[in-house]
Amino acid sequence: MESLGELFTYFLQNLINALQRGSFYAVISIGYSMVYGVLMLFNFAHGDIFMVGTYIGFGIATLLLAAFASILPGWTIFIGTVVITMFLASWIGVFVEVAGYRPLRSAPRASAAITGLMIGIIFETGILIMLGAKRLSFPPLMESVTYNIGGVFLTNVKVMIIIISLLLMIALQFFIQKTKWGMAMRAMSYDFLAVPLMGVSINIIAPLTFAIGAGLASVSGILYGQAYPILDPYMGVIIGWKAFVAAILGGRGSIKGAALAGYLLGFIEIFVATIFPSTLRDLIAYSIILLILTYRPRGFFGMEHSTKLRL
Amino acid sequence: MTALLNVNQMTHYFGGLRAVHNYNLSINPKQITGLIGPNGAGKTTIFNLITGVYTPTEGAITLSGENIKGLETNEIASKGLGRTFQNLALWRHMNVLDHIKMAHYSQLSYGLLGAFFNTPACRRQESEVEENAYRLLELFDIKQYAFDIITSLPYGAQRRVEMARAMATNPKILFLDEPTAGMTPDELIQMIKIIRQVHQDFNVAIFLIEHRMKFVMELCEFIQTLVFGEVIAEGEPEEIQNNPEVIEAYLGKEDLT
Numbered sequence: 131m132e133s134l135g136e137l138f139t140y141f142l143q144n145l146i147n148a149l150q151r152g153s154f155y156a157v158i159s160i161g162y163s164m165v166y167g168v169l170m171l172f173n174f175a176h177g178d179i180f181m182v183g184t185y186i187g188f189g190i191a192t193l194l195l196a197a198f199a200s201i202l203p204g205w206t207i208f209i210g211t212v213v214i215t216m217f218l219a220s221w222i223g224v225f226v227e228v229a230g231y232r233p234l235r236s237a238p239r240a241s242a243a244i245t246g247l248m249i250g251i252i253f254e255t256g257i258l259i260m261l262g263a264k265r266l267s268f269p270p271l272m273e274s275v276t277y278n279i280g281g282v283f284l285t286n287v288k289v290m291i292i293i294i295s296l297l298l299m300i301a302l303q304f305f306i307q308k309t310k311w312g313m314a315m316r317a318m319s320y321d322f323l324a325v326p327l328m329g330v331s332i333n334i335i336a337p338l339t340f341a342i343g344a345g346l347a348s349v350s351g352i353l354y355g356q357a358y359p360i361l362d363p364y365m366g367v368i369i370g371w372k373a374f375v376a377a378i379l380g381g382r383g384s385i386k387g388a389a390l391a392g393y394l395l396g397f398i399e400i401f402v403a404t405i406f407p408s409t410l411r412d413l414i415a416y417s418i419i420l421l422i423l424t425y426r427p428r429g430f431f432g433m434e435h436s437t438k439l440r441l
Numbered sequence: 442m443t444a445l446l447n448v449n450q451m452t453h454y455f456g457g458l459r460a461v462h463n464y465n466l467s468i469n470p471k472q473i474t475g476l477i478g479p480n481g482a483g484k485t486t487i488f489n490l491i492t493g494v495y496t497p498t499e500g501a502i503t504l505s506g507e508n509i510k511g512l513e514t515n516e517i518a519s520k521g522l523g524r525t526f527q528n529l530a531l532w533r534h535m536n537v538l539d540h541i542k543m544a545h546y547s548q549l550s551y552g553l554l555g556a557f558f559n560t561p562a563c564r565r566q567e568s569e570v571e572e573n574a575y576r577l578l579e580l581f582d583i584k585q586y587a588f589d590i591i592t593s594l595p596y597g598a599q600r601r602v603e604m605a606r607a608m609a610t611n612p613k614i615l616f617l618d619e620p621t622a623g624m625t626p627d628e629l630i631q632m633i634k635i636i637r638q639v640h641q642d643f644n645v646a647i648f649l650i651e652h653r654m655k656f657v658m659e660l661c662e663f664i665q666t667l668v669f670g671e672v673i674a675e676g677e678p679e680e681i682q683n684n685p686e687v688i689e690a691y692l693g694k695e696d697l698t
Contacts, residue, residue: 305556308556309556310543310545310546310549310551313539313542313543313546314543314546316532316535316539317532317535317543320531320532320533320534320535321530321531321532321533323494323526323530324526324530324531324532324606326493326513326514326515326518327492327514327515327518327523327524327607327610328515328518328543328544328546328547328606328610329515329518329519329546329547329610330515330546330547331513331515331516332515333513
């Protein structure tokens with residue numbers, strides 16, 4: 131029998147791991163929720179946007195490291211990678227909206243969902259054709275340091291992943307609450323008809339929403355590359371679906387819900403794996419989610435569907 | 442005097458159904474015009490056609506002499522057309538002040554970088570908007586609800602928020618879709634007062650759909666009666682009130698009763 135202290139350390143260790151995993155799910159699932167809030171569709175290409183964002187991050191990081199590694203300190207290269215990747219990846223989001231979804235704005239939602247899946251496949255095969263099937267490895271952007279705090283092992287990479295993810299979400303919250311575009315996005319998710327009457331163009335707000343989702347996903351991709359430094363063209367599929375589950379669990383269209391559910395998903399996955407064999411992890415974790423959704427189909431913060439007006 | 446809003450020979454089909462036929466309308470600056478007619482006559486459709494929710498099959502629409510047919514709703518709105526809805530199109534979970542601030546969207550010209558660095562210009566714009574928003578809240582007697590979530594307000598106050606929101610966009614003409622629907626007689630009287638005041642203070646023309654005759658007769662200078670998508674009578678309130686066709690449309694033919 132382990133002592134209580136050891137059990138607590140074990141718990142803390144898993145808590146850190148859960149926070150790291152939850153950070154990825156939370157940041158990615160926000161992209162699903164924001165788009166749903168504004169356009170009432172799930173952008174099923176989002177997982178692959180995350181993948182493309184990670185590849186962009188990989189490219190920028192490699193370039194910057196080759197050019198400046200000897201001159202500049204590591205953290206400036208890291209920040210440079212994040213900022214440039216975010217900027218470039220947000221244009222991928224804009225492209226997906228303008229080319230993929232805009233022509234289908236008044237089409238049935240099922241058509242848009244199929245388009246999303248198709249865009250995802252195009253991205254996957256596109257990367258496959260351009261870079262080949264070989265797995266690439268993400269260059270480390272900082273030297274990994276491990277701290278031992280009372281038996282709990284922390285790496286600086288883990289801490290950074292958790293903190294940057296939180297900072298991104300706080301910045302997003304500020305954007306949504308304080309700026310005119312954020313207000314328009316919030317308004318869109320409650321009533322669609324009245325927003326254009328305020329002089330707000332959907333053709334501005336929709337691509338902006340996609341851009342933010344893609345930008346967030348790409349930063350998450352860089353962080354993901356630091357934690358699991360292997361890139362392949364299908365890396366966005368599983369994580370995309372899991373983030374989609376988080377968006378549903380949090381309540382369609384709710385950003386707060388998506389973030390919360392993302393972390394919850396991380397916790398459930400990690401703690402299930404500590405009790406059961408890890409091969410059963412997803413089976414048990416997602417059965418729990420299924421059970422929650424059975425009793426609360428609209429998720430944590432979702433609105434009843436009837437309250438949303440749409441032409 | 443040239444008309445502020447001019448609709449010429451507007452016809453609209455939904456598939457094979459002719460919803461509006463050869464509709465003409467001319468509203469002068471500061472004029473209050475009413476649109477009445479039985480349920481399903483196409484009144485709200487006419488609102489949707491002019492405000493750009495649908496594009497009319499045929500006809501021309503101009504606002505201040507400029508063509509607005511075929512433009513997006515947001516473009517038409519920024520040319521000076523404000524609107525409220527029959528079933529309140531408010532934003533649940535947003536507070537009253539945010540509703541009014543949101544309506545100032547076009548007046549906030551700061552860019553993404555300005556917002557990111559919170560520049561003085563950006564802050565100044567925001568505070569101007571806030572000031573103007575409070576002025577509107579006061580005018581519409583909803584200041585006490587400024588930080589309340591919209592769904593917690595009494596119905597009449599929600600209607601006033603919607604109107605304040607429409608006025609915040611600085612329209613030249615205001616479209617009101619059944620502004621007194623579901624109101625108590627007291628709220629109705631207050632609404633008449635508010636519309637009069639808005640009309641005076643903002644120098645705005647008003648086009649309204651209403652069912653309550655008392656309200657229409659009291660406010661409107663000119664009234665159109667719409668039946669099955671066609672105007673069967675138009676004129677000053679007294680003419681309309683005594684027009685046999687209008688009475689028939691509302692009450693049925695005499696010999697049938």
